[in-house]
Every structure is written in C-alpha cells, then in structure tokens.
Amino acid sequence: MTVQIGVIGAGMIGQDHIRRLTEVITGAAVTAVTDIDRARATEVASGKPVFCEKPLATTAEDGLRVMEAERAHGRRLVQVGFMRRFDAGYRQMKDVLTSGAVGTPLMVHCAHRNPTVPDSYVSAMTAQDTAVHEIDVLRWLLDDEISSVQVITPRATGKRFSHLKDPQIMLFETANGVRIDLEVFVNCQYGYDIQCETVGEDGLVRLPDPAAVGIRAAGLHGTAVPRDWKSRFGDAFDTEFREWIASIAAGAEPTGPSSWDGYAATVITDAAVQSLESGGRIITVDIKPRPAFYGAAS
Amino acid sequence: MTVQIGVIGAGMIGQDHIRRLTEVITGAAVTAVTDIDRARATEVASGKPVFCEKPLATTAEDGLRVMEAERAHGRRLVQVGFMRRFDAGYRQMKDVLTSGAVGTPLMVHCAHRNPTVPDSYVSAMTAQDTAVHEIDVLRWLLDDEISSVQVITPRATGKRFSHLKDPQIMLFETANGVRIDLEVFVNCQYGYDIQCETVGEDGLVRLPDPAAVGIRAAGLHGTAVPRDWKSRFGDAFDTEFREWIASIAAGAEPTGPSSWDGYAATVITDAAVQSLESGGRIITVDIKPRPAFYGAAS
C-alpha cells in the first residue's frame, strides 16, 4: 500500500521532504504540493494525518487550537517534525537512561553549534529555530517537563552580524530538578556540532560524534566535523518519515512528537526569548496541564 | 516507477533481502520468490538485470561462464552483493585515498572479527565466506589487483570447534606492491569488529568504529561493539539496494561490483584456501586479463 501525501509549503525543508518521500522512503508518494500555508488547524479538522514541520504554531494559543481540533476528532493526527528523537545516538542515550545504567538523571550538558547564519537570523531565533531541537529532545530523553529557563549572554563573537546575540547559554530546570545547560553558538565557524551529555547518580552517557575516518598526516590525527544539519541528521530524517509512513499504513496513531510536544516547545521557547530580552531573568514556564489524551510523557 | 524483482533463494540472507526490498527501499517490489537455485548463467542469459549474492560462482570456471553470457548480451547485467563498497566509512576512505591526502598507498592493515561460528563453518570458509569481503573491498579501495596470497595460522583459540583453524592471518600482495595483512578471527567472542587502516607515503586513513554512545560508570568509559554484521552493515545493505534499484529504474548499467569482481574474488579465495591447505605457502593468484568490457578498475 502506498500512502498518498500532500505537501503544504515547498520552501527549503519542504523541498527536501518531497525529495526524501519520493526517492528515499518506501511506501509513500507525494500526490499534491501547494505553497499556500493555510491555517494548520483547518487541515487537522479535515481528519487526515498531518506531519507538521516545527514549529507547530507560532503562538501557544494557535498550538492549543490545533490540540482542540485533534481532540474533537478523537484520535492523534499530528506529528511534529522534531527529528532528533529518531537519531540513532539519542535513541541509544534514551535506552541507556531507561536501563538505569547511569542512575537517576541530575544534569545535562549540551551544545548546539552551527558554522554561520545569515543576516536575517535574529536573536530570538536562537531559541525558536535552533535551541527548540534540544528543548524537544530533552523533554523526551528525560521524560520530564521544563519548568524554568534563563538565558545568559557571553561576550559576543566578532564573527556575526552585529544585531545578533551569539553565542547564548540557556539554563533550564525541569519539574524533577534536573539542570540543563545548553550552549547555542550559531556562528562557531568550524562546523555543525551537536553535543549532549546526561549525568546521572551513577555515571554519564554522552552522544557520539558521527563516525568518520581518522586521518594521520602532517603531525595531526584528524576526523572531519559535519558541515551542516543535513549531513548530521540525514539518517534521522529518513527514519522519522519511515516510521511515520509505517504508522499511517498500519492505521495506527503516530508515535512521534505530538501536537502537545509542539505546543510545549512553543511555550518554552517563548520563555527563553523573554529571558533573553529581559537581560537574563529566570522565567517560569507556564505550560497547561497535560491532557490525558496525549498519554503520559514518553 | 516500481522495479519488479524476483528472488531466487530464500535462505537467511535472501529473506533479509526480501524484507529490505519490501520495507526499506523505495521504488522496488518483490514479485516472485523461488527457492530453487537454478544455474545463474541461465538467468543472466534471459537478459534481465541480476543482483547476485556473493559468491557469484563456486568455481572460477562458472564465473567465467557468467561473464561470457553477459558479454554475449552486450551490456552489464550482474551486480554482486559485496556490500562494503556501500559502507559510508569505506567510501570516505576511498575519497581520502583518491584525494591524495595520505599519498600513494603502501600497506593495509585489516581485521575481520566475528563473535562465534557454528560447527558447520570449516577452515576454507574463513577465506570463502569471511575474508572475501575484504578481498573485494580492498581491490576497489586500492584500484589494484591482488597478485599473491599467503595464509599463516597463529596458535588456535581454544574457543572454537576443534576442526577449525581460527584465527588465520592472510597476507596479500598487489600488482602495485601494496602489502595487506588481514586478521580473520571468527570466534573472537567479544563482538563483530571490522578494522581497516591504509598507510600511504604521507599518512594513513583508518576506518571508524560505528558511532555509539559513550558511558562512564563503575570506573570505566565504555562504548558498545556491534554484535553482528547485520547491525554493523545494515546501512550499507540499504544503500547497496537503493543504488542498484535506481540504476535499473534509470535504464543504466549497475555501478556496483561486477561479475568480473565476483570472478576475481573466487580466484583469490581459491588461492587463499590453497595456501592454508599447503601449510602457508605463498600462492600466486592466476586471474585472467581483465576484459575491456568491464572497464578499467574503479
């Protein structure tokens, strides 16, 4: 059975999704593409499964409306495009945490580094477009909710457009008291580099760097750092679609990030932007109670 | 367009191929499966593209007959299932060698380790079933032909069925004078472990271990070693089929290992078995001249 897919929005990521659904993923066919971005809640109301790139909505209120439409329908229809949950390294890390091998998590140290960003990238996007990936994947890894956020700004790099605060360090606390520090540095120059280390009561688990040949030449042992997110997370994007298509083909609800997760990410990134704009105040995250409809945190 | 595929032989690897073509790879459909293994040359004669698991043939003579049938047809029809050429690490290594970053290759150090083998695995299979993967991928990596082979036998492990010579060390020389040492150890107990390091005039390039989370606990920093070839080379199998299906869909000749490569592998493994059985003599590899039909070595 081939799953028929309509694509709304054919920008950079949309085009890459179309390529992937057509050339890489089995069991799917793109049958319609439109670049008119009508309200997503309307789509959800139509009763079809929706894969929605992040952000689910640009405001928390819009996110709540998507959830209302979905609950009116009676079953989960929406999966949000947080692909890191499908990355093999993060999945191994979750397995290790679940196994208890490193004990109860206490702290997470993260870095999200990107070589450069264009002039159109503004300071709020550090949370909204970049850190949002860690926000989602950490909620999932820890099976916990983020309760406060503080954004502090180191000395800015000279290698940025001058309006941008870069790098930024984000400090999150979770409901269970786990502390997360996240460096976001979007003009780090040297490559695309994702680091994550979870420290538990008995040990720690660290995300691997991607496998790459080691070269010894001219006095140095070197391995290449990925250039961009496409090469770093290409396999995760494949797996994300493969599992989503399989869930639809099986008539099952999607198991990936839900509209609840998309809503939570929006609330948390809003709080991060508020902290940044307030000069680094600690902002309490004001998330609604989790509806039973979305199950327990996974 | 969906490529219709008939599968001949539904043993362990055949069943895994069917699963992969059905569930993982886009653009292909398995439309017939038979477990009767009729002569492959007959199949080739039918004029259809053939993906043939290694070995291409159990004797060099049979391999030559396949090539004759193929040339009679006038274009390449056969691709042999040496999946390592599709592994990301080996491909990076080939790119590095081609780039000249480590200079002209002089030596290659390899290891092929497998946790255990059953009683049915006999000493000749170390070359025929196991080392054959290195034999193919090294011919391709070095763009060179293997000219002699010597098999020496270290002290045998106690953890094997007693009829088996395990481990074995194979020493190859190429037409260009490159020396290759390959440890093959099929009862190494600890995991499935593939190592390859090419040393050139200016430096070396080393195959990476698969990416895996690092865990610190109980006084140790540890990463998991793969358990078996399925987990180690799963992505390579995917890529192998994806590119083969794409070449068929495009009406092009396959670009993977040819029947020539399958024939060469058979001749070289035959020589290795002969060296083993002779107590370690250096055996000259007697490969026919490469027909122009199969192009220059790639």
Place this chain on the structure above:
Amino acid sequence: MTVQIGVIGAGMIGQDHIRRLTEVITGAAVTAVTDIDRARATEVASGKPVFCEKPLATTAEDGLRVMEAERAHGRRLVQVGFMRRFDAGYRQMKDVLTSGAVGTPLMVHCAHRNPTVPDSYVSAMTAQDTAVHEIDVLRWLLDDEISSVQVITPRATGKRFSHLKDPQIMLFETANGVRIDLEVFVNCQYGYDIQCETVGEDGLVRLPDPAAVGIRAAGLHGTAVPRDWKSRFGDAFDTEFREWIASIAAGAEPTGPSSWDGYAATVITDAAVQSLESGGRIITVDIKPRPAFYGAAS
C-alpha cells in the same frame, strides 16, 4: 646544589609532598618537619621562599597580610600549590589559546567529578576545596579575572550524606565577558574525572582524558577512568615541585601561582559560598586592584 626544605604541616598532602621531595624530585632535601601550623605571614617575614599548599589563607584579610609581608621583603617568596597549571593537558590548552588557533575565548565548560566524599565534607567545601582548582587554572588559562559567580543546585544525588548539596553548578563571568559553567559533583561514584573545554571565536580546545589502554571484551570497548586525584595529577605534582626547586636553586623568583593568586582564589570561593547560601544569587566578586608587584596576569 641541594635545596634544603622545611615542611610545616604533615597531614595527608604534607606527607605526600615529603615523599615526593625525597624520592622523586632531584636537587631537594627535606631537612625539617613540624606539624605546628604557625601563621604563614610570619614565615614569609623570615625571608625564605615558601611553597604554600592551598588555601594561602582562610580569609581574604589573611591573604592580604601575606602579600604585605612579601612586598615589605621586596621580592616574591610565596608559591601556592595549585598544581593544575603544571598539568601537561592544561599547558597544551594554554599554548593553543595563546597561539590564537581557536580565536578569542568566549565560553568554558568544565566538570570536576570525584567518586565519593566523607561525612566531614560540607557544602561550602565544594567551592573552597574542590572548585578552587578550576578557579585558579581558569584565571591562568584565560589570563582574565573572575568578576561574578552564581551557584545553582540540581536535584541532589541520593548517594551522599544528607547534609551535602551535591552536585552543584557554578557559573562564572570574567572581566572580559567569558562565561564559565562548572559542574562539581563530589559523589559521582564512577571515578575521578576532570573535563575542560574552551570555546573561542574560531574553534574549541578540549582537555584530554589521561592515556589508558583500550580493552575490547564482552561486547564493550572500554578504557579506565582515574580513581582519584593522585593518579590523575601525579605528574603535575612532580612538575610543580621540580620547577619550584629549580627556581630556588637558580636564585630566581618562583613563576607558579603567587600569593596574589591565592588571595584571588579565596575571594572568589567566598563569593561562591555566599551565592550557594543565598539560594543562587549572582554575587559580584570584590577583588582589590592587582598590585604591580605581581606583574600582569600571566
């Protein structure tokens, strides 16, 4: 020439110093040992070179008095026992930072983990006894002064004596705007583990783990984590004394951490304790202006 050394204080570290000066370091002899800890300022006033284990003084005021006595004498007499400046890894990191290879420093991520501490270890000691090593080495690495500190407390590990806040995260800002995050976890169970990564405008430099054999067995590639600070920093302690003895033998001023550095460390650790006890307030560090006597920061 053999340098004659009197040792005041023969506790755990004092005894290890005596052993090292006697058995490991050439050109030195311990000629007197007393366990009566008279005022250090008095010793300095006597006009002899002094190697003083950290802390230089238990209060900032006492530290200032040591400096006054030293300046009255007219030349540097005191070296404080911050041994990390003599560790090969930190020295390499300083060389890299000085070379400009990673650009202007913007952030430093650190971790200081210790397997367990006894009941006598109280929460203030996390700054005073443990983090003080990072405080000194980071001032030296960055050639910069720490201007504020904030201590936040993650969920506490269950594997501690209940009076202790463990782990703690310390956030420092420097005069130049560099942001430092330091995890201090003194009951981490798994080993003694020191991590430090400095991120600059063009790249980063990371402290190596100590060299240790890699072992592959039972499905795992593992390397041992050091058990304690003695094995991790044994070579640094050797180098510290060797260079100090050499400076005395040469009649030169010591080049290691000065009484100024000891004073600064006390002021900063006091601020950290104040932040901890205040529930995580940001505390401005109130260091006096650096006297010209102690030169520019190194």
Place this chain on the structure above:
Amino acid sequence: MTVQIGVIGAGMIGQDHIRRLTEVITGAAVTAVTDIDRARATEVASGKPVFCEKPLATTAEDGLRVMEAERAHGRRLVQVGFMRRFDAGYRQMKDVLTSGAVGTPLMVHCAHRNPTVPDSYVSAMTAQDTAVHEIDVLRWLLDDEISSVQVITPRATGKRFSHLKDPQIMLFETANGVRIDLEVFVNCQYGYDIQCETVGEDGLVRLPDPAAVGIRAAGLHGTAVPRDWKSRFGDAFDTEFREWIASIAAGAEPTGPSSWDGYAATVITDAAVQSLESGGRIITVDIKPRPAFYGAAS
C-alpha cells in the same frame, strides 16, 4: 644516599642520559664521563652495576661474553636500555594480559613509525635500531620467546634515500605460537607513532596514543601526533632511570632488561636482517637455552 655514576659514551643518547641523571632523577650524580668505548665485558668484570644502552653487544658472541662475566661475578650487574618496559601504556597492557581479561594471547599487531631518517640509516638498521624495541617489549609483554622471523618489503616509499628498504613488515612467531606482525616505517613523514594491539582468546588490548588536547577548528577535530621518540617516551626514560637508581641504592639486583634480554634481542635482529637480505625467507631464531641465572622469563 646519592648513587655515583660514570658515563661511557657521550653521543646523542649519552648526553640526554647525563641531563636526565643530573636534572630530573633524584638520588644520582654523574661523577665521570668518558667517550672512549672500551669493551663492555671489561666493565662488567670490574664488579659494578652497569646500565648499558642497547645494543648490549654488536654480535651475539659478545653478548654471550658479557653474560659469562656477569655469571662469574655471581649476580646481575647489567641492565640494558630498553625503555619501553617502563612506559605506562605498555605496563598497563602487561597488567591486562596478566589479569586474564582478554584471555590467552594469540596475535599482536604493531607499527613503529618515524617521520624521517638520514642518509646514514641503512636497511639493516630497521631491525637493529628500530624494531629492536618491539622485539624486547613483546618478549616481555608475552612472557614468551621469538622463534622465527620473516621480513617482507612492501612497495617502497618515494620519500627515502634510495638505498633504503622502507617500509618493512616483520612477521614473528613465538615459542607458544603467537603471531606478531610489525610495520616499521621510518620515513612515514607525519610523525612518530607507536601502535600495539594484542589479541587474545576473549578480547584485545590496545596501547593508547599519548594524551593530547583535542582541537576543533576549520571543519576538523584534531589531536597532535608526537614528533619524535623523545617526546613519546620521555616519561619512560625517567622511570627507567628512577627504578634503576633505586635498585642500586637498595643494593638489589636490577629488575629491568637483563644481559640475557640484550643477547636475545641481538640474535633476533640478526635473524631479521638475514631474512631481509635473503629476500624474505623465514629464519629460525637460534637462541641458546636460557640460563637459570636469569630466572624465568618475566
């Protein structure tokens, strides 16, 4: 007590030894230096402890005469300068092998790479001056004797003086059937690089690379490779002398490599040179029975 030391031979390594004994090692003083290299057996006959740089003797016969003189004296006087036994990595490897963690050894894979050698370095020196270090350390690591050797010559690097066969691959077999392959490449250009991996029935243990900071910049994660043997084995030289001086000060026999080990190394390197000059024949090593005087192999 200070051990008085006379140095015979003040060439490159001799001068470095004098520096080390004077500036680094405690408890020793160099009290006489002569550059006249009289017969070493004479020195041994005088009844004083002798630290003899490798080679113990330039012929096996001279080595036997040293042993006769030593036995006539009635106790061990000679320690030969094979410093690798004092390297922390090799010592860890020996501990792992002794512990049984990787099972009975079956194979060892080694590489000894040096950036360049001068015109005066001739092909026989690959065994005599370079591989001799592996020959000694492997006998000690495995607690086993080398029984045959074969030297094969890959395609030569263009980056050498034309009279030199470089690289060379040496294949050793031990009395217990362990197989060792050793790449010796003395013009590898990129640095000084020592690799050693012992494969046992249950796993393997690998020598670590020296600890060095990791740098991420310009798309690469890099660590420096040592430039030369002085930086790679500096600590091993220190430890070698420290333990030797301590054994003398204690009036004990030296525990390092004995004149028996020096003799064995000479016989084995002679066999390697013979194999090289014969075009790669397998040469049986003709070592005399080990005298009880030198104890069991350690």
